Amino acid sequence: MPYDRVKFHRMLARDERRMGSYREAIRLAVKPDDIVLDVGCGLGILAMFACQAGAGHVYAVERTDVIGVARELAQANGFADQITFLHDDVRNIELPKPVDVIVSELISKAVVGQGMAELIGHCRDQFLRAGGIIIPHSARLMLAPVQSPERFTKLTFPSAAQYGLDFSLAEQMALNDTTSDKIKPDELLCPPQPTFHYEAATTEGPSLAGSAEFEFDTEATMHGFAAWFDAQLHESVTLDNHPPGITAWDNLYLPLPQPVAVAPGNRCSVQLSARDDADGTVLWRWRTSLTRSAAASASGATDEPQSFDQSTFFALPLTSERLGRPIP
Amino acid sequence: MPYDRVKFHRMLARDERRMGSYREAIRLAVKPDDIVLDVGCGLGILAMFACQAGAGHVYAVERTDVIGVARELAQANGFADQITFLHDDVRNIELPKPVDVIVSELISKAVVGQGMAELIGHCRDQFLRAGGIIIPHSARLMLAPVQSPERFTKLTFPSAAQYGLDFSLAEQMALNDTTSDKIKPDELLCPPQPTFHYEAATTEGPSLAGSAEFEFDTEATMHGFAAWFDAQLHESVTLDNHPPGITAWDNLYLPLPQPVAVAPGNRCSVQLSARDDADGTVLWRWRTSLTRSAAASASGATDEPQSFDQSTFFALPLTSERLGRPIP
Numbered sequence: 001m002p003y004d005r006v007k008f009h010r011m012l013a014r015d016e017r018r019m020g021s022y023r024e025a026i027r028l029a030v031k032p033d034d035i036v037l038d039v040g041c042g043l044g045i046l047a048m049f050a051c052q053a054g055a056g057h058v059y060a061v062e063r064t065d066v067i068g069v070a071r072e073l074a075q076a077n078g079f080a081d082q083i084t085f086l087h088d089d090v091r092n093i094e095l096p097k098p099v100d101v102i103v104s105e106l107i108s109k110a111v112v113g114q115g116m117a118e119l120i121g122h123c124r125d126q127f128l129r130a131g132g133i134i135i136p137h138s139a140r141l142m143l144a145p146v147q148s149p150e151r152f153t154k155l156t157f158p159s160a161a162q163y164g165l166d167f168s169l170a171e172q173m174a175l176n177d178t179t180s181d182k183i184k185p186d187e188l189l190c191p192p193q194p195t196f197h198y199e200a201a202t203t204e205g206p207s208l209a210g211s212a213e214f215e216f217d218t219e220a221t222m223h224g225f226a227a228w229f230d231a232q233l234h235e236s237v238t239l240d241n242h243p244p245g246i247t248a249w250d251n252l253y254l255p256l257p258q259p260v261a262v263a264p265g266n267r268c269s270v271q272l273s274a275r276d277d278a279d280g281t282v283l284w285r286w287r288t289s290l291t292r293s294a295a296a297s298a299s300g301a302t303d304e305p306q307s308f309d310q311s312t313f314f315a316l317p318l319t320s321e322r323l324g325r326p327i328p
Numbered sequence: 329m330p331y332d333r334v335k336f337h338r339m340l341a342r343d344e345r346r347m348g349s350y351r352e353a354i355r356l357a358v359k360p361d362d363i364v365l366d367v368g369c370g371l372g373i374l375a376m377f378a379c380q381a382g383a384g385h386v387y388a389v390e391r392t393d394v395i396g397v398a399r400e401l402a403q404a405n406g407f408a409d410q411i412t413f414l415h416d417d418v419r420n421i422e423l424p425k426p427v428d429v430i431v432s433e434l435i436s437k438a439v440v441g442q443g444m445a446e447l448i449g450h451c452r453d454q455f456l457r458a459g460g461i462i463i464p465h466s467a468r469l470m471l472a473p474v475q476s477p478e479r480f481t482k483l484t485f486p487s488a489a490q491y492g493l494d495f496s497l498a499e500q501m502a503l504n505d506t507t508s509d510k511i512k513p514d515e516l517l518c519p520p521q522p523t524f525h526y527e528a529a530t531t532e533g534p535s536l537a538g539s540a541e542f543e544f545d546t547e548a549t550m551h552g553f554a555a556w557f558d559a560q561l562h563e564s565v566t567l568d569n570h571p572p573g574i575t576a577w578d579n580l581y582l583p584l585p586q587p588v589a590v591a592p593g594n595r596c597s598v599q600l601s602a603r604d605d606a607d608g609t610v611l612w613r614w615r616t617s618l619t620r621s622a623a624a625s626a627s628g629a630t631d632e633p634q635s636f637d638q639s640t641f642f643a644l645p646l647t648s649e650r651l652g653r654p655i656p
Contacts, residue, residue, distance in 0.1 A: 004645055006501040013485050013495060023491060048493055065645040069498055076494050157341050163351060165376055166405050167341060170397055173334040317332055317393040 004064035009043045012105075015247035017239065022046055022105070022135070025233035027053045029101050029133045037061070039090050039104035039123055040114070044070035044083065046103045051079045058083045059099070061090045091122055091278070098129035102200075104136075108282075109180060109241060110227035110252040111141045111198055111208065115278030118205030134200035139231035142242070143212050144192040145222045145268055146183060146253070152223035155179070155255055175257045177315035178284055183226045183243040183251040189262070190214040192242075194230070195272050209273035216262045224255035225270065225286065254286050257308055267291050285311040332392035337371045340433075343575035345567065350374055350433070350463070353561035355381045357429050357461045365389070367418050367432035367451055368442070372398030372411065374431045379407045386411045387427070389418045419450055419606070426457035430528075432464075436610075437508060437569060438555035438580040439469045439526055439536065443606030446533025462528035467559035470570070471540050472520040473550045473596055474511060474581070480551040483507070483583055503585045505643035506612055510572040511554045511579040517590070518542040520570075522558070523600050537601035544590045552583040553598065553614065582614050585636055595619045613639040 002008045012018060026049040030036060033056035038047040041060035047070070050058050060083050062070060067087045074083045086093050102123050106116035124134060155174050157167035196210030197203075216222075228251045230240040241249035262268070271287040290306045330336045340346060354377040358364060361384035366375040369388035375398070378386050388411050390398060395415045402411045414421050430451050434444035452462060483502050485495035524538030525531075544550075556579045558568040569577035590596070596618050603611045618634045 005505065006498050006643060006645065007483070007505045007507065010483065010485055010498065010502045013498075014482070019486070019491055043495075043498060045491075045493070049491075052492060068645045069501065072497055073493075073495065076497055154342070155335070155338065157338055158347070163347055163373075163377075164380060165373065165401075167371075167401065169400055169404055170334050170338065170341075170371055173397065174338045177333065177335045179335065315334060317334065317396045 003042070004066050006043070006066065006069060009066060012042065012248045013045060017246050018105075018248045019045070021233055021237055021239040022103075023049045025135050025237040026050055026103060028237065029053075029135055029234045030055050031100070032056070034100040035059075035097065036101045036103060037095070037099040037123060037127055039102060039119060040106050041070055041085070042066055042105075044074055044085070046105065047083050048074065048077055048079055050101070050103065051082045055082065059086060059093075059095055060084070061086045061088060061093055063087070063089050090119055095127050099127050099132060100129060101133045101135065102128055107136055107139060107229060107231060109229065109245070109249045111139050111196070111229045112274040112276035113282050114280070115206060115276055117198060117203045117208060117276060118278045120200055121203060121205050124200065133234065136231045136233045136239075137200055139198045139229050140194040141196050141208075141210070141227055141272070142192040142230050142240075143195045143225050143227050143270065143272065145189040145214055145216075146187040146224055146226045147189050147220045148183070148187045148223045148253075149221070149259070151179075151181070151183075151187070151253055152255060152259060172257070173315050173317075175255050176310050177312055179253045180250040181253055182245045183253060185243045188226060188243060189216060189218070189220050189222060195227075195270070206277055207273060207275045209271070211269065211271045213267060213269040216266045216268070217264050219261075219263050222256060222260045222262050222268070222290075224253055227252040227254060254284065254310070256288065257310060260290055260306060262290065263292070283311065283313050285309075285313070331370070332394050334371070334394065334397060337394060340576045341371065341373060345574050346433075346576045347373070349561055349565055349567040350431075351377045353463050353565040354378055354431060356565065357381075357463055357562045358383050359428070360384070362428040363387075363425065364429045364431060365423070365427040365451060365455055367430060367447060368434050369398055369413070370394055370433075372402055372413070374433065375411050376402065376405055376407055378429070378431065379410045383410065383429075387414060387423055388412070389414045389416060389421055391415070391417050418447055423455050427455050427460060428457060429461045429463065430456055435464055435467060435557060435559060437557065437573070437577045439467050439524070439557045440602040440604035441610050442608065443534060443604055445526060445531050445536060445604055446606045448528055449531065449533050452528065461562065464559045464561045464567070465528055467526045467557050468522040469524045469536075469538070469555055469600070470520040470558050470568075471523045471553050471555050471598065471600065473517040473542055473544075474515040474552055474554045475517050475548045476511070476515045476551045476581075477549070477587070479507075479509070479511075479515075479581055480583060480587060500585070501643050501645075503583050504638050505640055507581045508578040509581060511581060513571045516554060516571065517544060517546070517548050517550060523555075523598070534605055535601060535603045537599070539597065539599045541595060541597040544594045544596070545592050547589075547591050550584060550588045550590050550596070550618075552581055555580040555582060582612065582638070584616065585638065588618055588634060590618065591620070611639065611641050613637075613641070
């Protein structure tokens, strides 16, 4: 992600759902004279929302050079005296006193991806006063099986016949990687289930895990899962990127290694875990079991249960040099 | 670009125009027992095409970890003994003897972007035998004015009224940045003109420059330029990404800082330059002059000539720390 490019932050600024929900959450949470910490402030929009809500002072932390633009925007908007900008990793900073509110948008399209649990956990433990508020307050990873032949085919390589080359080894790797896209709501095969929960007050990073189970009620072909977040920013203010996603957040697609025929009464269980490193690497693992009912096997499909154990770790090109270094 | 992810290279492998054109160019260029150098080999596809064409030996150079996958693919395809993989920047390697053919796909959506001129120039001067062949042989940057209100609006920030924030400073920066997208052919306002030329045999990197002039024959609103490449890979084998682009290569959009009304007889001249650093940073500059005919001014538009001087350098967030370092 080009977090240091203004055009990336413009995309965020143009997302009315994101902007409106964050502005409302901050308006409700920030009391006059509150001290606020904005973690990963980008252009400083949440910091300026906090000023609009009456904050006494805001500490805005950003590790990329875009903080230079945030400083100038704060000046142009008359908030220069109210915001202190810190150009650093939030794990390196010190603050003069505890803060009342922590705000961030480290939430990624499927909750994890920018080290939110680890970084916000650090700020909570180091900087937040007892009883202080964290925005977002909580988030659930929502998951649903999808039927999406085009999406799956895009992950495959040319056949050996096409150019006289066998790509199967690379294809296996590609089928262990996630992709970002706007998934069509009619690709979802089952109602979504929450799979893991992030609670700003208690979650310790960097790993999150959970499981879900689905029952199919139609004949279909399953090609993987769609994932997204469903967050509570503060009290009644929510924000989600249910398919097809919103401007600022696509959905996440986790493929199966092969298309699987499913039928009414078949069940799919999945165990999902993610390691969300604060330095930007996320490793996903999804273990899927598909079990078939007697009805399904009567319809001609195999009645063998099928299990897959996939991980973006298997999608990483690993050279011997890299194996000599710590795995991200 | 995630050059070290297999899913990125899958996208390249699935582009039939790219694959077919490169395979044909290599088939025509490589003679039995030729020594071939593949610069930035990725999954090693061009190296394997060279083996199929009868190369005596191929040196395949790649600086990302994806070379680990290329090694395994070469083994799976029976080419392990024919290809030597070098995990390094091509500027650091040495070869035992001169090569007959250099192949690469360092060409980017608008010719520059991956340091092609500098890196291939280095390989030509250091490794290519007299009379040796370079693929691609040459490329032109094609440019055309576009009318594209949606594309332009996407670059703007919310109005001051919307959230009580003035983003004009950030918007000015965003309007100095290029974006990548598939531009619709009906967005082009004039026939495209070649603007600068890359000749593998003679071009010295890292900077390329040129100019073009257009005359409008309709009333329209101009929102910037579309740019793409038109390349000759070898002899009669060509490859281009004329709008709407192809799988592996989008088009490039260079905005004007504001929409400009144009009319029949109006002219637009542009001077375009790009500094294409081998380490991956590209800086564009485009200077545009619009002149109006008497007919245009009679139609009510201003007859003042308009000039704009834009650069992606103005889109870079520059902090004092960064200014202390060499500008990319």
